[in-house]
Amino acid sequence: MMLYAVIFILVLVFLVLLKVKVIMEYVFKKGINHFIISISLIGGLIKYSYKIPAAKEKKIILKKKKPLILKTGLDFQSYIDMFNFIKGRILIEKFDLNINAGSEDAAIAAVITGGLWSIAGVIISFFENSMRVIEKNVHITPCYGKNVFNIDLFCIISIRIVNIILIGLYFILKLIKGKIKSRRWYKWHIPLKG
Numbered sequence: 001m002m003l004y005a006v007i008f009i010l011v012l013v014f015l016v017l018l019k020v021k022v023i024m025e026y027v028f029k030k031g032i033n034h035f036i037i038s039i040s041l042i043g044g045l046i047k048y049s050y051k052i053p054a055a056k057e058k059k060i061i062l063k064k065k066k067p068l069i070l071k072t073g074l075d076f077q078s079y080i081d082m083f084n085f086i087k088g089r090i091l092i093e094k095f096d097l098n099i100n101a102g103s104e105d106a107a108i109a110a111v112i113t114g115g116l117w118s119i120a121g122v123i124i125s126f127f128e129n130s131m132r133v134i135e136k137n138v139h140i141t142p143c144y145g146k147n148v149f150n151i152d153l154f155c156i157i158s159i160r161i162v163n164i165i166l167i168g169l170y171f172i173l174k175l176i177k178g179k180i181k182s183r184r185w186y187k188w189h190i191p192l193k194g
Contacts, residue, residue, distance in 0.1 A: 023039075093134050
């Protein structure tokens, strides 16, 4: 019995201390996308990488499709509560963004650069107000006299295993609560057959 208690405590300590790192690398250069997502455990001893293939040009044929609706029974406030629950448990260890943007017209290049700085400022402010950010580097360089648009993004996000479990449990509880509420509403509002 004592052995099981010790194993249980060791597993709990392991879950509390263990971190999962998600590394995202995105490069857009000369119209070609490169996007790699890597998941790292135990300081990089266990690592899995997935390269998302670049999209190829193809003819777009419009077809009518039924909209995909995920019926969870949750209201908008429930999603806000879940986001608030998650955001404090995510740590952004590194956020590097390098953009080169330009145009043959110097005035257009200046406008593009200013617009990109505005968008980047909004995104960075959102991250800093919502999550913990340790290191961030944002560089947007204007290129005058040539049409160019390159993006180089590198981001490391870490979260503890125990927080992933808590987030999953929180979502399940919200889901169950939403289902119960929707069933109660249906029960009390079902039309009477006469």
